[in-house]
Amino acid sequence: MKFNLNRRVAAGVAVLLAASLGLAGCSNPTSSSSGSDADTSAADYWPSATGKLDGVELKFWAAQTSNKIPETVAKNFEKATGAKVTIETIPDNYEQNVQTKVTTGDVPNLLMWQPTRSMLAGFVAQDQLQKLDNAPWVSNYADGIADAGGVVDNVRYAAMISSPSVQGVFYNKDVFKKAGINELPKNWDELVETAQKVKSTKAADSAFFEAGGSQWTTQYAVSVQLADAAKKGLWERINTGKEKFTDSTVQTAVDNYKDLFDKGLYNSNATTAKDSDEAAALWNGKTGMIIAVGGLFNSVAALADNDKEALDEKIGFFPISTDDNIGTIIPEQTNAVVSFKTGDSKKDAAARQFISYWMSDGYEDFVKDQNVISSLKTVESPSTIPQALMDASECVKTGAGSMQSLAIANPDLYLYLAEMIAGTKTPEQVTQATQEQFAQLAKAQGAKGF
Template sequence: MQRVRPALPVLRALALICATALAATACSDPTAGDGGGGGAGSSPAARVDPTARLDGVKLTMWTAQNTLGAPRQVIDAFEKATGATVEAQAVPDLYEQNVPTKLASGDRPDLMFWQPSVSTLPFVQPHRNLLPLDGEPWAAKLGDTEKSLGVVDGTRYAAIVTSPAVLGVYYNKDVFRKAGLTEAQFPHGYAELLKLGHTVKDRAGVAAFYESGGDKWPLQWHTQVQLTDLDQRWWDGLNTNKEKWTDPAVVRAITTYKDQLLGAGLAQKNYRTGTFTGSADALWNGEAAMVLNVTSFQTQLQAQHTTAEIDRRIGWFPVSNSDADGLYSPDQTNGVVAFRTGDEKRQNAARQFLAFWLGPDYPAYIEAMKIPSVQPAVPSPDGLPETSLAQLKALPTADGVFQAKAIVAPDTHLWLADMIYGKKTPREVAQAIQDQFAQVAKAQGAPGF
C-alpha cells in the first residue's frame, strides 16, 4: 500500500479552518442533528450480512490523492458480491485540511479514510457526523493496539483496516557489520541509541543518522522517542490544560536532539536540506547507518527493491526513551469512517461495506496489498520483508506517539525546522507547540481551555 506521511501533525491551516468552522457550524452540516438522532446506525447495529444484495445502491468514499487506489481491491470485490457501486473520490491535498472545509460546507461522502487518533478524529465532529460502529462483529477481532484506535469518548467511530505505522530504527546491515555491531548491541533506550551512533560513525566512517530537514515532517521522531516515559496521567493532564508542552521533560528532549545528535555531528552534513526519499537512498547505499522513521519508510524501500534485497541489506529494531519498545503512529489509511447522510439505505450499505471489508474479504485484501493483518486470527501474507515482520512483532507492546495521546497534534516538525535553522531555541520550540495546542484545543471546546 502506498501510504501518505503517517501521523502528520495538524497543520496551522487546519487549526484555523476548524476554529472558524466550529464557530459557524460546529464543523458539520447544520442539518446533521445530534448524536442521538434516529435512523440506521445511530445506535449499536444489528448483525449485517456482508454479501446481501445491494443492486442500485451507490456509495461514495473519500480518499487522499495518493491513496485513491488503496481500497480498489475491496471495492471491486464488494461490487461483484453485492451489486452495489462504490465510487472512490480523491480529495485534493492537503487532505487533512480540505476534508474539514468540505464537511463544513455541507458536502459529505458515505465513507472516508481518516486517521483514527484522538488528535485527528475529532476534526470531523464524529458524534454529529459519523455512524457509531460499536457492536460490529469485526471490532472484537482487532488486535489490542488496533482496538484502542477509532474511539472518541468511549464510542467507536472508525473501522481499523490497516495496522498503524510503527516507529523504529532502520539500519544498514553492511555498515553495522563494518562497525563490528551485532544484535546484542542494539540499544535499550535513547541514550544508548546515541552512544551506538558514535560507535558506528567512528568505526564505519559514515553518518550515524540521516535527518530530513528539507521535508521537515520526519524531524519529529527523535523527540517523540524521548517522550515515552511520560505516563498516561501526564497526557490526561495535558489534555485538560493541567500540564504543558513547556514541561522540562519536553524541553530536555528537544535540547538532547539539538545538542547530542545534530550538534554532536551524528547526522549527515546536509541534514537541514535532507529529504525523505534521500534518506532511503542514503541508507540503502550505506552513506548513513540509521534512519529513525515510521512504516512509510518501509513502503519507500518496497517500492524500489524486492523483499529478498531488503532482507539482505536492511534491518530494523525498536527503541524508546528507556527501553527497547517501539512506538505506533496512526495514519490516514488505518481508519475508515461512515457518515450520517440521512439516507437509511445508504447508511446500512456503508455498514455492510465495512463488514465485508473486515469480514469475508479481509484475507484477500491484505494479500493483495501485501500488508500485515490487524486481526490476530487472520495470518499476515507470506513474503513480507523481515523489517515488516519485526514491526508487527513490536506492535503489541508499542507506545503511542503523541498524535495517539494528545487531543491536538501540533506542528512540532515546523518548530523543529525553525530550530535547526537557528530561528528558535528548544525552549521557544516548546512554547510554540504549547501555544498552538492550546489555541486548537480551545477552538474544539476541550474542557479546561
Template sequence: MKRAASTLAVICALGLAATGCSDATGSSSGAAPTGTVDATASLKGVKLTMWVAQNSVAEPKQVIDAFEKATGATVTTEVIPDPYESNVPTKLASGVKPDLMFWQPTGSTLPFIQPQTNLLQLDNEDWVSKLGKTEQSLGQVDGHRYAAIVTSPAVLGVYYNKAAFKKAGITTMPTSYDDMLADAAKIKAKVPGVAPFFEVGGDKWPLQWQVQAQLTDLPASFWDNLNKNKASWTDPVVVKAITKYKTQLLDAGLAQKNYKTATFVDQGKALLDGSAAMALNVTSLQSEIQASSSTQEMDEKLGWFPIANSSATAEYSPDQTNGVVAFKSGDSKRETAARQFMSFWLGEDYPAYVKANKVVSVESSVPNPDGLPQTAVAQAKALSSAAGVFQVKALTAPDMHLALADMIYGKKTPKQVAQAAEDQFDQVLKARGVAGF
C-alpha cells in the same frame, strides 16, 4: 497519511466544531445497531462515495472491486487534495459529506470531523471483536467507536543498514535512546563516509520522531494533566528532549550534512545504499523503500529495531489509511450499505485485502501475507507492546515538526519549539470548546 495531522492549518475549518454544526440529515441518529451483517447481501442500485487522500487512492481498490462484484453496489472514490487533514474539515464545513472516508483514528484527529454529529456509531459491528488489542483501542471518542481499523498503525522504530553496523562492530541492538546515540558516535568514528543518522528537514514531518522517542517515559498522568490544561508542552522533560536532539545529535554531527534540506525519498535511498546507517521513522519509510526494491534486497541490507527513551520498545502512530469512517446521510439504504462495506472489508474479504496490499493483518485469525520484508515482520511483533505517540495521547497534536524545522534553521530555540507546541495546543482546544481551555 505519513504526516501528522496539520492542526494549525485545520483551525480555519474549526467553525465546524465551534458552531456545533447541525446534522443536515435530521432523520438519522447514527446509533450503532446490533446483530450481524450479511456482507454480501444485494445492494444493486446503491451508490456510495469514499473520500481518500492522494497517497491512499489505491489502498481500497481491491476491496471496492470485490464488494461491487459481490453486492452490485457502486463505490466511487474521490481524492481530496493535500493537505488531507485540513482540506477534509474545510469541505465538510461547506456541507458536503461522503458516505465513507479514510481518517486517522486517534483521539487527537477524530474530533476534527465532529464524530458525534457527522458519523455513524460502530460500537456493535461484527468485526470489532476480531481486531487486535492495539487496534481495538483506536477509533473511539467519548466511549463510542466511529472508525473501523483496516490496517495496523504505523510503527515507529529504527531502520538500519546491516553493513554499516557490521563495520562499526555493533552486534547487539541498543536498548535505550542514549545507547542509540552512543552507537551513532561509534559509527561516526569507525565508518568514514557514512552518516550515523539520516534526518529529513526538507519534508519536515519526520523531524518529530527523534523527540517522540524520548517522550516515552512520561507517565499517563502527564498526558491526563496536559489534556486538562494542568500540564504544559513546556515541561522540562519535553524541552530536554528537544534540546538533546539539537545538541547531541544534529550539532554533534551525527546526521548527514544536508539534513536541513534532505527529503523522505532521499532517506530511503541513503539507507539502502549504505551512505546512512540509521533512520528513525515510521512504517511509511518501509513502504517507500519497498516500492523500489525487492523483499530479498531489503532483507539482505536492512534491519529494524524498536527504541524508546529507556527501553527497547516501539511506538505506534496511526495515519489516515488505518481508519475508515461512515457518515450519517439520512439515507438508510446508503448508511446500511456503508456498514455492510466495512463488514465485508473486515470479514470475508480481509485475507484477500491484506494479500493484495501486502500489509500486516489487524486480525489474529487472518495471517500476514507471504513475502513481507523482515522489517515488517519485526514491526508487527513489536506492535503489541508499543506505546502511542503524542498524536494518540494528547487531545490534539501540535505541529511540532514545523517548529523543529524552524529550530534547525536557527529561527527557534528548543524552549521556543516547546512554547509553539503549547500555544497551538491551547489555541486548537479553545476553538473546539474543550473544558479548561
C-alpha cells in the same frame, strides 16, 4: 501522507472545532430517528456482509496515497451485493480539502482517514461520523490493534483495516557490522552510544540522517522519547493543561534531539535534505540509522524493487524510547476508514455493510492484494512483507500512542523542529510555540484547562 498537519490544516481544524461548539447540545439533523446509534440492535445495525443492495450507490473518498487501497474490496463488494461504489480521489492537501468540502455540506459515505484522536475530533464534535461500536469484527482484531486508533471517548468511529505504523529506528545492517555493533540499543542513552560508535569508526557518512528539507521527518526523534511518559499519562496531563510542552518531559526530548546535531551525529545537509534522500542514504549505507515510521520504509523498499530478501538482508528495525524499547504507534490515513452520517438511512446502513464486508468476507483478498500487515487474528499477513515492517508491527502489542494518537490537538511540532535544526529557533522556542498553538486548538474545541 506526512503524518502531521501543516499550519493551514491546523487552522482549518480550529475553525471546524469552533463551528462545532455552536452545535453542541443540538440534535444532529443526520441522526437516525431513534436519536442514537446505540438504540438499534447490533444485529440490525450490522447487516449481513453480503446482503443484497441493488441500486444503492456509495461515494468513497480517498487520497492520492490511498485511492488504490479500497479498489479490490469495492469491486468484490459490488459483485457480492449489487451495490455501486465510486472511489473519488481528493487532491492534496488531502486533509484540508476534505475538511473544506465537509464544512460546505459535501460528505462521502466512506472516507480514508487518519484514525487519531486529533484528526477525528472535529467530525466527532459535530456528530458527523457513524458509530462502529459492537462491530462483529472488533473481537477479531490482533493484539493491540483495537487500542491503536479509531476511538474517541470510548466510542469507535474508524475501522483499522491494516496494522498501524510504528515509529522507531530503521538501521543498515552492513553499517552496524562495519562499526562492530553486535547488540541493539535498549534505551535512548545506548542509542546515542551506538551512533557515536558509527561516527568514530566512520562506518557511514553519518550515524543518523535527517530530512529537514521535507520537515515532517523531524518529529520522530522527539516523539519516540515520549513513549515511556505516554504510558504514564503524559498526554492526559497535556490534554487537561496540567502539563505543558514547555515542562521538562517534552523539553528534555527536544534538547536531546538538538544534542544529536551538536555532537555531529547527523548528515551535514540535514536542513535541506529531502525524505527521498533519507531513504536512499539508509539503503545505500551512507547513514547508519533513520528514526522514522513505516511510511518512509516503503520508500526504502521501492529502491530495492520491493525485494524482500534483499531488504531483510540489509535493513533492520528496533523500537526505542527514553528508558526502554517501546514502540510509538501512529496510525495513518492509509490504515483506516470512517463512515459519515448522510441523512440517508439506506446508504448509511450500506456503508456500514461495506466496512463489515471489508473486515470479514473481503479481508483475506484485500491483505493479499495490497500486501499489508493483517489487523485480524484469523488472517495471516503475506509472506512477502519485509521483516523490518513485521518487527515494527509486533510493537503494536506493547507500544504507546503518539501525540497524534493521544493528544486532543496536533500542533506543528515538526515545523518548529525543522526551524530549530535550521538555526532559527532554540529548543525553548520550539516547545513554547508548540504549547501556544496546542492551547489555541484545545481552547477552540472547548477543552477544560485552557
